[in-house]
Amino acid sequence: MGLSHNTAPVDVRERHAFPVHTMGEALVALRDYEAVREALMLQTCGRLEIYAELEDYEGGVNQLRQFLGNFRHGGIDDMDSYMYTMLGSQAIDHLFRVTTGLDSMLIGEAEILHQVKDAFVEAQRARSLGKSLHYLFREALNAGKAARTQTEIGGASTSIATAAVNFAKQHVGDVKGKSIVVVGAGKMGSLVARRLKSEGCGDIVVLNRSQERAASVIASIGVGRAGDLPAITGALQNADIVVTSTGASHFVIAPDDVRTAMSVRPERPLFIVDIAVPRDVDPDVATIDGVRVVDVDGLRGVIDVTLERRREAIPLVEEIIAEHTERFAQWYQARVAVPVISSLVKRAESIREGELERLFARCPELTDRERMLITGTSLTMFSKLLHTAITKIRDKAIVNQDEALTHASILNELFDLEIAAMQEEPGLRLVAE
Numbered sequence: 001m002g003l004s005h006n007t008a009p010v011d012v013r014e015r016h017a018f019p020v021h022t023m024g025e026a027l028v029a030l031r032d033y034e035a036v037r038e039a040l041m042l043q044t045c046g047r048l049e050i051y052a053e054l055e056d057y058e059g060g061v062n063q064l065r066q067f068l069g070n071f072r073h074g075g076i077d078d079m080d081s082y083m084y085t086m087l088g089s090q091a092i093d094h095l096f097r098v099t100t101g102l103d104s105m106l107i108g109e110a111e112i113l114h115q116v117k118d119a120f121v122e123a124q125r126a127r128s129l130g131k132s133l134h135y136l137f138r139e140a141l142n143a144g145k146a147a148r149t150q151t152e153i154g155g156a157s158t159s160i161a162t163a164a165v166n167f168a169k170q171h172v173g174d175v176k177g178k179s180i181v182v183v184g185a186g187k188m189g190s191l192v193a194r195r196l197k198s199e200g201c202g203d204i205v206v207l208n209r210s211q212e213r214a215a216s217v218i219a220s221i222g223v224g225r226a227g228d229l230p231a232i233t234g235a236l237q238n239a240d241i242v243v244t245s246t247g248a249s250h251f252v253i254a255p256d257d258v259r260t261a262m263s264v265r266p267e268r269p270l271f272i273v274d275i276a277v278p279r280d281v282d283p284d285v286a287t288i289d290g291v292r293v294v295d296v297d298g299l300r301g302v303i304d305v306t307l308e309r310r311r312e313a314i315p316l317v318e319e320i321i322a323e324h325t326e327r328f329a330q331w332y333q334a335r336v337a338v339p340v341i342s343s344l345v346k347r348a349e350s351i352r353e354g355e356l357e358r359l360f361a362r363c364p365e366l367t368d369r370e371r372m373l374i375t376g377t378s379l380t381m382f383s384k385l386l387h388t389a390i391t392k393i394r395d396k397a398i399v400n401q402d403e404a405l406t407h408a409s410i411l412n413e414l415f416d417l418e419i420a421a422m423q424e425e426p427g428l429r430l431v432a433e
Contacts, residue, residue: 001064001085002042002049005105008082010297014278016068016079018043019249023119027126030067035060038130040123040137042098044115045160045188045245045277045296046105051095053132061085092136092328096321099144101153105300106163108153108310111187113144131335136328143324150320151313161191161245163299164273165199168241171292172271176200181235183244183252185213188275190220192243197221205235209246236261242272244280252280258288266290275299341390352382 003013018026023041030039030050039052050068054060068079086094094103099116101108120137123129129137148154169175180201182193185208196204204224208214214226227235229252236242236258246252253272262270272293274281279295286293356378360371 001052001061001083002047003079003082003084004047004049004103005297006103007084008079010277010279010295012078012082013046013048016048017249017278018048020247023122024126026071027123027128029071031126031128033063033067035063036067038133039128040119040133042116042119044112045275047098049098051091051133051136053130057087089325089329092325093321095136095140096143096325099140100147100317100321101144102314102317102321105296106160108148108313109159110148110154111159111161111191113141113148114187116144117141132332135331139324139328143320146320146324147313147317151316153310153313153317159191160275160296160299161188162195164192164243164275165195167294167299168243168271168273169199172241175241177203178240179203179238180205181232181239181242182206182217183229183232183242183280184208184246184276185210185217186245186247188245189243190217192245192275193217193221193224196243197223205239207232207235209248233257233260236270237264239270240268242270243275244272245275246280248276248280249278251282253285254282255284255288258285258291262288262290273299344389345386348382348386352378 003016005013018041020043023043027039027041030036030041030052035055037053037055039050042049042051050064052060052064097103099113101110101112104112116137120129120141123133165175172178175196176199178201180196180203182189182196182204185206189206189208193204193206202223204218204221205227206214206217206224207227207229208217209229211226211228214228218224218226232253236253239261242253244252253274258270266289268290270291272281272285272291274293275296277296281293281295283293285291356375359374360366366374
């Protein structure tokens with residue numbers, strides 16, 4: 001369930017954004033909803049999405065909506081016309097398109113893979129992942145890496161950060177000799193600063209809530225100056241271009257800050273590119289004379305020529321998506337067989353070990369080599385005997401879960417397997433009952 005740049009304008013996305021520092025808390029809260037078995041939240045400048053495995057579809061979706069309203073302490077009625085809900089294979093395909101960059105605002109952007117990985121790590125920390133989403137996101141991240149290494153989908157330097165710089169160049173001209181202010185020293189701010197440096201810009205000021213973090217960015221690019229956010233009014237007085245990307249939940253650049261700065265430079269225009277969601281720049285700033293503000297949605301029109309090469313790679317990326325989707329689907333279908341197989345192997349191994357122990361106790365004269373040969377023979381017999389049963393139940397689970405459950409029930413009755421192990425998967429609860 002979610003909304004993205006494809007369905008919602010930036011003012012809607014920012015209104016419902018989850019600040020980064022609350023994501024762990026949100027996931028912990030989401031775990032407490034009865035119908036939600038597993039969950040992960042993905043928040044980027046272009047999307048807010050919840051991926052979840054649910055006990056049942058209708059109840060689970062209602063609880064996800066309830067969570068969004070409760071955690072944000074407000075209604076989500078204004079989200080109705082912007083949100084999408086995807087079920088099963090549609091949701092899986094969507095995630096793979098996200099990680100490979102096909103669903104990005106700029107096709108093949110590199111940042112999304114890192115953002116999905118960060119969301120995966122955050123969900124692991126919050127312990128909101130179970131077997132299904134853990135495997136799904138590992139497979140999705142692998143698909144994203146494969147798309148970037150095996151195709152040209154990420155073959156050139158095109159990203160939101162690059163688009164911001166290119167957009168500024170289109171409207172201001174060559175950035176060489178221009179005074180630049182970068183607000184925010186996170187991943188996106190660092191990319192913007194690095195890109196500006198590569199364009200030959202030497203007058204760069206990086207501002208951040210932590211001046212130490214800003215100084216680290218300046219040190220990495222080798223030019224410019226660092227400062228903290230309270231210095232923003234003074235920095236604006238000398239700036240030609242401002243690119244802002246913080247994780248703040250409030251406006252960082254207010255109209256009064258800009259008016260004060262423009263009062264000492266009335267004839268000198270100021271160009272601001274705001275790529276943060278929620279936005280860093282109060283929309284009223286755009287009404288000030290001499291100031292132009294572009295938000296992240298305004299960058300849609302920026303198309304680098306390299307994107308044509310990326311579009312040519314889409315069929316190859318879709319083949320990668322199909323391959324990884326099929327791999328996950330087979331695992332997901334076969335997972336109902338795992339507890340049965342595990343219990344069967346455990347039961348057989350217990351019998352094998354017990355019989356060997358009794359044999360060795362009755363025959364203390366056996367040498368170490370003889371004991372080793374007997375143990376090896378028992379393992380070979382054990383493996384050959386179980387191989388057919390294990391293979392068939394796993395294959396049946398992929399093709400027909402109902403038939404696989406019937407086989408599982410028969411195995412459970414014949415071998416007196418552990419019911420507790422079988423109850424780990426919802427489908428096998430039927431067998432247990």
